[in-house]
Amino acid sequence: MTTTLPSRPVRGPVTLQGRLTSELAKLHAAGLHISPRVLEAPQRARTRILGHEVVNLASNNYLGFADHPFVKERAAQYLHAWGAGAGAVRTIAGTLSIHEDLETQLAAFKHTGSALVLQSGFTTNQGVLGTLLQEGDLVVSDELNHASIIDGLRLAKATKKVFRHKDMADLRRVLSENPTEGLILVVTDGVFSMDGDIAPLGEIVGIAREYGAVTYVDDAHGSGVLGEQGRGTVHHFGLQDAGDVLQIGTLSKAWGVVGGYAAGPTELRDLLINRARPFLFSTGHPPAVVGALSAAIELVQQDPSFMERLWANTRFFKAELNRLGFDTFGSETPITPVIFGEAETAFEASRRLLSLGVFAVGLGFPTVPKGLARIRNIVTAEHTQEDLEIALSAYQMVGREMGTIA
Structure with a gap:
């Protein structure tokens, strides 16, 4: 006798709506769903949210350049002189003379042989790491490096290893256990974006040299903040003349605009122009952005009070x-x-x-480790004593209400 098994219902492919709904439900269930606050006024030390003026502690606008008159005026000049857009990718017809002028200015500021500006800090890490690293190479990365480094390394064919955060003994261990005849790259943030600590760059470079490695520094939060005239973490440690240190960073934080850069030997720029996919397949920066960046780099060198106020407030x-x-x-x-x-x-x-007039964003897992959820505050040069006192008074009230402080 033949037994007929019940047929299974035929399931079709997942629908777009089904995928969207299920993924959003997971985020809500985990308490990780984000709804960004919308600013209703320029990015400044005080801004407006939901119709109310607030003290802004959530911005990366370290030097207050995002709405600075000098920066805006230069942006307007470049807009009127050069138009609204570059019109093409840089390698076809999108390189204007002002793009190269900015890169020359940035290389001089960083004391490097050259600099190349890309669309963002995120794409810069993808472009540089993807271009430099090949099969047989070794890259050793701090465990708390930025997500853009992590994603950039996923695209690379090199062997990837991680060392414990700022642990020099562990860095030496990883290097000693993974010998290679290829390129060795030690990768670190200059300033770590969640904890606000500084990489021990002098020690990192020293250990890297023992193993013939090049040090790669993502200085997104160090440029405009550390070093003489804001030249960054590499200058903070006196390593600006080191030929085995590459400087990567953003132009969207202390500089108040948008973009990323790679600064290093002249040959690095040439290779990136020819091989870095984010550069090859993205339109060049609009002229107004180029003008604003040029003005910002000038301004920090002309007026030391920006960095002085930043650090006094900090x-x-x-x-x-x-x-x-x-x-x-x-x-x-x-x-x-x-x-x-x-x-x-x-x-x-x-x-x-x-609700008390202070805008500061909470961060939890997976952005930061479980049990170490926090509010990340960034003080800027533009904050006044009154701004900071308002924020501190609100923190005291909230901390006591929630039992975080006595």
Whole structure:
């Protein structure tokens, strides 16, 4: 006797709506769904959200250049002289003389043989790492490096290894256990974006040299913040003349505009122009962006008061938060985390601060480790003493209400 098994229902492919709905449901269930706050005024130390003026501690606008009159005026000049857009990718017809002028200016600022500007810091890491690294090479990366480095390394065919955060003994161990005849690259952030700590770059470069390695520094949060005239972490450690250190960074933080750069030997620029896919397949920066960036780099060199105010404000704000009893996680830079522990606690603290006129964003897992959820504050040169006192008063009230401080 033949037994007929019940037929299984035929399932069709997942629909677009089904995929979108299920993925959003997962984010909501995990408490990770994001709805960005919308600014209703320019990016400044005080801005407007939901119709209310707030003290802004959420921006990367370290020097206050995003809405600075000198920067805006230069952007307008370039817009009227050169038009609204570059019109093509740089390697076809999109390289204007102002693009090369900016890159010459940036190389001189960084004390490197050349510089190349790309569309963003994220695509710069993808482009440089994807271009330099080949099969048989070794890349050793700090475990807390930025997501753009992690994604850039995923595209590379090199052997990838990770060393414990700022642990020099572990860096030496990884290098010693993975000998290669290929290129060796040690990759680190200059300033780590979540904790605000500085890489021990002098030690990293010293160990890298023992193994014939090149050091690759993503200085997104160091440029305009550290070193003489804001030249960055490499200058902060006196390594600006080192031929075995590559400088990568953004033009969207201290410089207040948008873009990324790679600064190093002249041959690096030439190779990236020919091989870096984000450069080869993206339109060049609009003239107004080029003008604004040129003005920003000039301004920080002409007027030391920007960096002086940035660091005076940073020291005051950190000291007062610590005096109130908050844990700022040993931050060394204007990036000042305030630890709340669990993600929902940090998110609730952020909501309460906003109700008191302070805009500071809560961050939880997977952006930061579980149990170390925080609000990340960035003090800028543009903040006044009154701005910071308003923020500190709000922090004290919220911290006591939530039991974070006594």
